[in-house]
Every structure is written in structure tokens, then in C-alpha cells.
Amino acid sequence: MLGAAVVIFLALLLGLAADLVYQAAPAFAHFGFAFVTGTQWNPVTTSYGALPFIVGTLETTAIAMMIAIPIGLGTALSLAYLLPKRLRLVLGTAVELLAAVPSVIYGLWGLLVVAPWSRTIIEPVIGFIFGHSGPASGPEIGIGLLLAGIILAVMVLPTMVAISRDVLMAVPSEQIEGALALGATRWQTLWRVVVPHARTGILGAVTLSIGRAFGETMAVAMIIGNTPSLAHSLFSPAATMASIIANQFTEAVEPFELQSLIAIAVLLLVMSLLVNVAARLLVRSVGRTHVSAA
Amino acid sequence: MVDQPEVASATLDALPPAAASSEPEPESILMLRKVSVSFSGKLAVRDVTFDVPEKRVTALIGPSGSGKTTLLRALNRLHDTVSSARVTGSVLLNGTDIYGGALHPTLLRSRVGMVFQRPNPFPAMSIYDNVVSGLRFNGVRKKSLLDEAAESALIAAALWESVRNRMTARAGVLSGGEQQRLCIARSLAVEPEVLLMDEPTSALDPQATRRIEELIDELSDRVTMVIVTHNMQQASRVSHRCAFMLMGDDRAGELIEVGPTDQIFGSPTDQRTSDYVQGRFG
Numbered sequence: 001m002l003g004a005a006v007v008i009f010l011a012l013l014l015g016l017a018a019d020l021v022y023q024a025a026p027a028f029a030h031f032g033f034a035f036v037t038g039t040q041w042n043p044v045t046t047s048y049g050a051l052p053f054i055v056g057t058l059e060t061t062a063i064a065m066m067i068a069i070p071i072g073l074g075t076a077l078s079l080a081y082l083l084p085k086r087l088r089l090v091l092g093t094a095v096e097l098l099a100a101v102p103s104v105i106y107g108l109w110g111l112l113v114v115a116p117w118s119r120t121i122i123e124p125v126i127g128f129i130f131g132h133s134g135p136a137s138g139p140e141i142g143i144g145l146l147l148a149g150i151i152l153a154v155m156v157l158p159t160m161v162a163i164s165r166d167v168l169m170a171v172p173s174e175q176i177e178g179a180l181a182l183g184a185t186r187w188q189t190l191w192r193v194v195v196p197h198a199r200t201g202i203l204g205a206v207t208l209s210i211g212r213a214f215g216e217t218m219a220v221a222m223i224i225g226n227t228p229s230l231a232h233s234l235f236s237p238a239a240t241m242a243s244i245i246a247n248q249f250t251e252a253v254e255p256f257e258l259q260s261l262i263a264i265a266v267l268l269l270v271m272s273l274l275v276n277v278a279a280r281l282l283v284r285s286v287g288r289t290h291v292s293a294a
Numbered sequence: 295m296v297d298q299p300e301v302a303s304a305t306l307d308a309l310p311p312a313a314a315s316s317e318p319e320p321e322s323i324l325m326l327r328k329v330s331v332s333f334s335g336k337l338a339v340r341d342v343t344f345d346v347p348e349k350r351v352t353a354l355i356g357p358s359g360s361g362k363t364t365l366l367r368a369l370n371r372l373h374d375t376v377s378s379a380r381v382t383g384s385v386l387l388n389g390t391d392i393y394g395g396a397l398h399p400t401l402l403r404s405r406v407g408m409v410f411q412r413p414n415p416f417p418a419m420s421i422y423d424n425v426v427s428g429l430r431f432n433g434v435r436k437k438s439l440l441d442e443a444a445e446s447a448l449i450a451a452a453l454w455e456s457v458r459n460r461m462t463a464r465a466g467v468l469s470g471g472e473q474q475r476l477c478i479a480r481s482l483a484v485e486p487e488v489l490l491m492d493e494p495t496s497a498l499d500p501q502a503t504r505r506i507e508e509l510i511d512e513l514s515d516r517v518t519m520v521i522v523t524h525n526m527q528q529a530s531r532v533s534h535r536c537a538f539m540l541m542g543d544d545r546a547g548e549l550i551e552v553g554p555t556d557q558i559f560g561s562p563t564d565q566r567t568s569d570y571v572q573g574r575f576g
Contacts, residue, residue: 172414174411174412174414175414175416176375177372177375177408177410178410178414178415178416179416179427179431180372180375180400181372181407181408181410182403182404182407182427182428182431182480182481182484183400183401183403183404183428183431183432183484184400184427184428184431185400185431188431192431193416196418196419197416197417197418199418
């Protein structure tokens with residue numbers, strides 16, 4: 001009975017992957033490795049290169065992590081050790097509820113609420129700091145790479161906070177007492193003993209969040225600007241692998257267009273699987289060391 | 295052995311704390327006066343009063359549940375981390391009440407170190423970083439000072455020869471006994487006046503236990519130690535003085551008798567002490 005279930009799930013996963021590869025094969029065969037390195041996405045000239053979307057995915061994810069890691073770790077530490085007990089419960093539940101918000105709602109919120117802030121406050125401030133050059137050049141229109149990164153950061157926070165909090169709370173009390181007994185302050189104990197002790201699990205939380213950010217489609221598609229070219233600035237409109245598929249597959253009628261979108265899906269699937277497997281291995285290794293230490 | 299006159303705990307109980315602190319006995323580094331510990335209002339240790347002589351080993355003995363560890367943790371304010379815990383009475387460290395507000399807990403804990411039941415080196419740190427961690431917590435940055443302190447603490451903990459060539463290895467590569475000696479070295483590096491030990495050999499094999507006991511003996515001329523132990527032989531081997539505790543009718547631990555180890559094991563004044571050390575219960 002249980003074996004059958006496992007077989008069905010494995011068959012589904014393998015069938016899905018095999019079907020994607022089969023349907024993407026013409027694009028891979030036609031463009032070769034240039035599909036991954038090509039920067040043009042132009043149905044009129046039948047040139048399809050996935051690099052802008054791969055880069056867009058990595059960039060939005062990187063921006064999201066730069067925002068989410070410090071905020072997430074700080075929140076997790078507060079929830080695990082710093083806040084009064086009653087507040088921990090309320091705030092912890094609130095953070096977990098953030099995970100239940102449908103992503104289209106994050107997209108709407110990003111577009112209607114955060115994008116105006118981005119245009120009038122966030123982008124001008126960053127532009128000023130970097131002298132309106134390099135990564136902060138170009139028109140400040142609100143939507144684009146930066147906004148997508150900001151919204152992704154909010155979306156991955158529940159994962160980041162919940163897992164980090166759990167691994168932080170799993171740090172044995174004798175470690176904390178060992179540090180205190182040497183004259184460490186609470187702050188020193190947290191940053192030099194508790195966080196390093198939980199580092200593998202925190203890395204797992206970050207990796208899982210990266211996996212989530214890679215695959216997030218709806219919200220990103222609504223706020224990134226959907227421009228299939230390499231972004232040259234944080235403020236540029238761009239596209240990610242997930243957002244280009246969602247935006248174009250219904251109108252993909254030109255030769256190789258649909259096959260190329262499916263080829264992007266294959267690449268995205270591989271990236272997501274790798275990141276998720278890595279994350280699960282990291283989180284599980286923490287569980288094991290914790291059990292063996294207890 | 296300590297040759298100060300024995301005072302029954304009942305007599306000391308009657309002394310007002312002011313009288314005790316105005317005339318500190320020169321040899322006592324720690325003086326406990328009516329120390330009680332409760333958790334969520336439930337008493338765990340009641341009115342313990344005794345003195346810890348300087349540069350001697352004082353053993354806290356008694357059966358499980360008699361409050362030995364709870365009392366020990368009151369001596370470096372480790373109960374501060376538990377919000378339901380409350381400590382009353384006073385603990386005088388060289389005449390200063392550690393609960394009086396004049397001594398910050400982090401400063402207190404660098405003067406009163408602690409070694410725990412199970413070795414608890416910091417696994418993310420190297421052997422070297424473990425040894426100097428306390429000094430770094432206390433703001434020491436100079437490499438030469440840290441190196442010097444690490445070497446002398448490891449020598450004192452009889453670990454220097456076996457780790458001097460692998461100081462950058464993770465602490466986890468050491469055996470259990472070595473890890474416990476690393477924890478002792480880590481505590482010694484801060485140069486505490488008192489070292490509290492909570493059943494430091496309970497997680498170790500007999501060979502490692504013997505080495506820790508030898509170490510306690512060697513260290514006793516440079517640091518005052520208070521050691522909690524379940525093991526009667528250990529108490530008689532390593533300690534100069536013993537304090538015997540027992541759980542009262544309301545499940546709160548009480549001090550029954552305190553005195554030189556010879557006397558506690560040879561001719562205790564209380565029948566219950568005599569029963570315990572002769573192995574009749576506990």
C-alpha cells in the first residue's frame with residue numbers, strides 16, 4: 001500500500017520531468033548550448049536565449065536574500081530568545097500566517113502599494129547613495145528588479161523565520177549556560193555561541209528560501225516589468241524564468257517559441273530541485289546531530 | 295584541612311546577615327546566608343547557610359533531588375536565565391553580596407566559573423578559540439595575551455601536551471574526558487576565584503574520571519572549588535570539606551551538616567549524614 005504510493009509519486013515526478021525534457025528537446029537540439037548563454041529573446045527572428053531570465057532569477061533571489069537574511073535572522077532570534085513569552089507566540093503565529101497569503105495578493109500589494117513607495121522613496125534614496133550610476137542608474141519607475149526582490153524577501157520571510165527559529169531553539173541549553181558561565185553577555189552568547197551552533201540549520205533555511213524565490217511566479221510576474229533583456233540596473237524592468245513562462249506561454253505560436261519556454265522550465269526545474277535537495281540535506285543533518293547529542 | 299571551628303548551621307541561621315558580613319572570616323571566600331531557591335513559588339532549596347573556605351575543595355553531597363545542583367547554580371546567578379526562578383538570602387563573594395546589585399552578573403560569572411555535568415565545548419569553535427572564548431567575552435583582544443592564557447590554562451588542565459599541535463582543530467575531535475578538561479581550561483583561562491563543578495565526571499569513564507579528580511587535586515592550591523557529586527568515594531577523595539544536603543518533607547532541599555570531609559565521613563553529628571555516607575540510603 002505504502003510502496004504503491006511511493007511508486008505513484010516517483011512515477012509522477014519522473015513522468016513530469018521526462019515529458020518536459022521531451023517537449024523541450026527540439027529547442028535544445030536547435031539552439032544547442034547557446035540557448036543557455038544567448039541574450040536575445042525574439043520570436044520575430046526565432047532567436048531564443050535564456051540568459052536574461054536565468055540572470056533575472058538569480059538577481060531577484062540575491063536581492064531578496066540580502067533583505068530577508070538579516071531581517072529573518074533577527075526576527076528568529078527575537079522569537080527564540082529575546083521577546084517576552086506571550087509576544088513570541090503572537091508574533092510567531094503572525095509570521096507563519098504570512099506564508100498563507102496567496103502570492104497573487106503579494107503581487108497586487110507590490111504593484112498597488114509598494115511600487116509607489118519604491119518610485120517615490122526607495123529608488124530615489126538608493127539612486128542618491130550610488131550617485132545614480134552603475135546598479136542605481138536609469139529611470140526610477142517603481143517596478144522592476146528591485147521591487148521584485150523586495151516582495152520576494154517578504155514572501156520568503158515565513159520560511160526563513162520559522163526554520164531559523166526552530167534550529168535556534170534546538171541549541172542545547174548547556175551551550176548557552178556554558179557561555180554565560182564564562183561571563184558572556186546575552187548578546188555575545190547569541191551571536192558567538194547560539195548562532196554559530198545553529199549555522200547549518202540557518203543555511204538550510206536560507207537555501208529553502210532560495211528555492212522558493214527561484215520558483216515564485218505570480219507575484220514576480222506582476223511587478224518585475226517583464227522585459228526579456230539583461231537588466232543593467234536595479235531599477236530596470238526585467239524577467240525571471242518563472243515570470244517569462246507565465247507571461248508568454250499562452251501566446252507562444254511562433255516556431256520554437258513554446259519549446260523554448262519549456263526548455264526554460266526544464267532549467268528551472270533542475271535549479272529548484274538541486275537547491276531543495278541541498279536544503280533538505282542541510283536541515284536534516286541538523287536534526288540528526290541534535291538527536292545524537294541528546 | 296580547615297581548622298576553623300565548626301558552627302552548627304542552626305546557630306548560623308540565627309545570625310543576622312549584617313553581623314556575618316561585618317566580620318568576614320578571612321579564609322572564607324564565599325559565604326552563603328539563608329539561601330533559598332524557588333521555582334514558580336515552589337521551594338527547591340531552603341535556608342542554606344555555610345562558608346566556603348578559600349583554595350579548598352568543598353563538596354556538596356546528598357541524594358538526588360536534595361537541591362545540590364540548584365544551590366550550586368545560585369552561586370553564579372545562573373538561575374537568572376530562568377524567569378520562574380527566585381533566589382533569596384545572600385551569597386557573599388569576598389564580602390560583596392552577589393545578589394546585592396553591586397556586582398553585574400557577567401562580571402560575577404567571570405570571577406565564579408562553572409564546569410557542567412556533560413562536557414559542553416563550543417562545537418563551532420577550534421580548541422584554541424574555546425580556551426580563549428571567556429577572555430574574548432570579557433574584551434581581551436591582544437593575541438599575545440590570549441596565546442599566553444591559552445597555554446597556561448591548558449597546562450593547568452593537563453591538556454597542553456595532547457593539543458598543542460592541533461589548536462586549530464574543532465573541539466569535537468577530543469575524547470569526552472579531554473573535552474571536559476578543555477572546559478576546565480576554558481574556565482581557568484578567565485582566572486576565576488571560585489570554580490563551581492556540577493558532577494563534572496558523571497558523563498566520563500573511570501579512567502577519565504580519575505584524571506579529572508587528579509586535576510581537581512592539583513588545582514586546589516590556586517582556585518577555590520565547589521563540586522557537586524553523587525559519588526561518595528569521589529567526595530572523600532577530592533574534597534576538604536563536605537556539605538550534606540537532603541530533601542525535606544516538603545521536597546525542598548536542606549543543608550543537614552557541613553564540616554571537614556574526615557569528620558563527615560568519620561564521625562558525623564547527624565544520624566541522617568551517617569546513614570547516607572555509610573550507604574544506607576540515597
